Amino acid sequence: MLKIPVKCLDLDQTLDCGQCFRWKKEKDNSWIGIIQDRVVKLKIEKEILYVSSNKEEELEKVIKEYLDLERDYESIEKEISKIDENIEKAVRYTSGIRILNQSKFETIISFIISANNNIPRITKSIDLISAKYGQKVIFEGKEYNLFPSVENLLKAEIEDLRNLGVGFRDKYIYSSVRMLSGEMNLDEISKLSDETLKKELIKLSGVGPKVADCIMLFSFSRMKSFPIDTWIKKVMQRLYYNDCEVQNNKILQDSLNRYGKYTGIVQQHLFQAVRKNLV
């Protein structure tokens, strides 16, 4: 059992805010989920994070990277709270959210599935894909499935994907998996600027502006990304545009100007707050 002192980390806010789909809360308030190649159990008591896993090697490193523990969120929350009273309120209600650093491939496929979909169904599809194409892992006597590698997901035909409940997104996934096994290299595009990276990701089938921003924020640590979904669009229009209809591009530009280098963190606080009916 690994123990890491942590501040400004709320597991409920972080693991149940729509940025990830594979964590489940246990009766004892701990969380069990998959990170890369291992099953991990997390619990916080008195500012100590307790971590256990089926795989001990480099566990601390993996956790620190995944939960973005090296970044000083306490200062960031203080800083962004000064932006305006809307943000101050949202941060106050949702303090402790962290932007995860997830597997890029898994995040791409997951958010392709998320388009025009609902969370229970998204989660179900990802679980089914993992069960069929991912590696099995035992943790505390129970069986879990890792998210498949690109190579393993290449085995899935369009029809197979359809049968796992992804609906019309079957051909998008099929095509994107092939692009990611060939012409598009995730390590290479990681070096690109925000703007160029987004254009590159949008070349993937089933990836538009919103999904690209989710991928960049939740797996490329691009903190200036600002995913605009229906929730964020509504709340932004209400808070800043007198409830008028506004183009996404304008919201995007204005938000970057307004929120600066932590635009994506602000987005998560706003998203979580509005989803829970707090702003």
Add this chain to the structure above:
DNA sequence: CTGCAGGCCGGCG
């Protein structure tokens, strides 16, 4: 039965 859910694609003006 319709509407809709964390959008994207393709065709058209």
Add this chain to the structure above:
DNA sequence: CGCCGGCCTGCA
């Protein structure tokens, strides 16, 4: 280019 209809599927 920007706009707009259609779209798997499950659940209210």
